[in-house]
Amino acid sequence: MSLGDGASGEGDGEYGGVGQTRTRLPDRPGDVYGGARRGRSSSRSLVTVVGVVVLLIAAIAFANRGGDSASSDGNGDGKAGATPTAATGTRPVRTKAGAIPSGYAHDQQGAQSAAANYAVALGSTGMFDTSQRHAIVDAVYAPAVAAARQSDLDKAYSNEKFLANIGLAKDGTAPSGETFVSRIIPAGTKTTKYGSESATVELWYTSLFGLSGEGSTNPVSESWYTTTYEMAWINGDWKVTDFTQKDGPVPVGRDQKASTADDMTKAVEEYGGFTYAR
Incomplete structure (x- = not known):
């Protein structure tokens, strides 16, 4: 039938x-x-x-x-462009500089993995602490630009007006009873230019930022960005020499009920980050 x-x-x-x-x-x-x-x-x-x-x-x-x-x-055959993320069997990193992965492969996969992990560090709450910020900048940026970036970032992150606008104290800490959230979650990477000594990598990611707490006037919100990193192969590893950022692409939001401040705080404290590999 x-x-x-x-x-x-x-x-x-x-x-x-x-x-x-x-x-x-x-x-x-x-x-x-x-x-x-x-x-x-x-x-x-x-x-x-x-x-x-x-x-x-x-x-x-x-x-x-x-x-x-x-x-x-x-594996770095010289072609630039996006490919579906797939397991290659290549170990993402060999060592770490402090809490930041380092020792990336000298190929496109290594450059993309470096860009993703460096973005996570640069978008973390550690950037609001002076000693942690200095360690992050030294680990992420090329030596030739690290000092200049350090100075610029020190000025930005010590700006009292900026800190007050996002609800933080002068020393970059959250008010009592609230948790500061600043986290980047990579969604994808692609290499637009590649050479043995340099690479241009685009990172598409979502960002969580704000204060989680019952009295927060700046609740945790989600944003989407694409950052383009200029990378250089220096002393056996990939380092950032420059970057630009733009909004989106931004997906359509779902009609989901926002979590309570308590649930958000627990999630941030209980769920750790990842070491990203292309």
């Missing part, structure tokens, strides 16, 4: 009505729904099965081709 027959609406007594299942009776001479019909149904089923098998084989071939491409591009 084919679904098409059951929904045809033909007025034969063997139907229970439109859209209902037809029960096939034993073959009778001249039965229009008997043996002749069955042969046609078998032929149609065979064609359908063959078509599905062909599509499945094509899909598997396409998927395998995509995986090979991603692996080749991720």
Whole structure:
């Protein structure tokens, strides 16, 4: 029996009505729904099965081709562009500088992993503490630009007006009973330019920022950005030399109820971050 027959609406007594299942009776001479019909149904089923098998084989071939491409591009064959994130088997980092992963592979995958991990550090609450900020800048930026960036960032993060606007005290700490949240979650990376000594990497990410607490006037909110990092291969590792930032792409928001301040605080305290690898 084919679904098409059951929904045809033909007025034969063997139907229970439109859209209902037809029960096939034993073959009778001249039965229009008997043996002749069955042969046609078998032929149609065979064609359908063959078509599905062909599509499945094509899909598997396409998927395998995509995986090979991603692996080749991720290993730094000189091509620039985005590829689906896939496991390559390459260890993301070998060491760490303080709490920041370091020792990235000298290829596109290494440059993208470095950009993602450096962005997480630069967008963390550690940037609001002087000693932690200095350690982050020294680990992330190239030596030639680190000193200048350090000075600029010190001025920005010690600006009392800026700190007051986001609800922090002069020393960058949160008010009593509130938790300061500043976290970057990478969504994807791509290399737009690549050479053995330099790379340009774009990072698309979402950012959580604000104060979690019952009395917060600056609750934790979500934003989306794309940052372009200029990277240089220096002393056996990738370092940032410059960056630019732009808004989006921003997805459509869902109608989800915002969590309570207590739930948000628990999430930030209980869920740790990741070491990102392309």
